[in-house]
Amino acid sequence: MPANYFMNMEQNEMIFGVRAVIEAVEAGKQIDKILIRRGIQSELSRELFAAIKGLNIFVQYVPAERLNRITRKNHQGVVAFVAAVDYQSLEMLVPSLYEAGKVPFLVLLDGLTDVRNFGAIARTCECAGVDAVVIPARGSVSVTADAVKTSAGALLSLPVCKVPNVGSALQYLKQCGFRIAAATEKGEVDYTATACDGPFCLVMGAEDTGIPAEHLALCDEWIRIPMKGKIASLNVSVAAGILIYEVVRRRQ
Secondary structure, three states: OOOOHHHHHHHOOEEEOHHHHHHHHHOOOOEEEEEEEOOOOOHHHHHHHHHHOOOOOEEEEEOHHHHHHHOOOOOOOEEEEEOOOOOEOHHHHHHHHHHOOOOOEEEEEEOOOOHHHHHHHHHHHHHHOOOEEEEEOOOOOOOOHHHHHHOOOHHHOOOEEEEOOHHHHHHHHHHOOOEEEEEOOOOOEEHHHOOOOOOEEEEEEEOOOEOOHHHHOOOOEEEEOOOOOOOOOOOHHHHHHHHHHHHHHHHO
């Protein structure tokens, strides 16, 4: 990998100016998120809203001061961040895995927000042969230059699916024959006892709040890693590493 790869990625990550963002969207660039100044009203801004309508792009309305901190250039109230990789469609990925004769293994990160944990988990997934990582479009980490660097480049080769709704994604996977296991302190099934020989999706929750109750209800089982010490839980990337490689061990 060229030494200046990540430098170039960081330089190309941000787009500012309403017209420039519209052109990027219409050109098919994968936009990770768009920050828009609160109260913006102009003919161009209405054109921007029309361009992004129906697209799976996270939009956040922020004070002008925040945009000014990001860039001193004429942003016109709009700053967009381009995804460091091309996200894949879950609905297209899953059939392609079956067609390739694979027994799919996915990891869904439900609300993870720490980019270092995301990078570490992605690196483990790539090393372990996980077929894809699934993340929500809102309230979650995304594939930024920092995430790619933290993953030691794993996110450049590991498929990542960004889904608009985690609940719908879980229901879709169940319809496709996946067994879904949630890693949670509330689990009653020891992680070494889960059935993972068929199509399998491991769900890891946010660092502080865990997996939302409505998503836990959609999982087939709740699994746990026994805690023998005084601290009640492991770092999420460490826990993910243990659980991912248990699936690898069991499948071998």
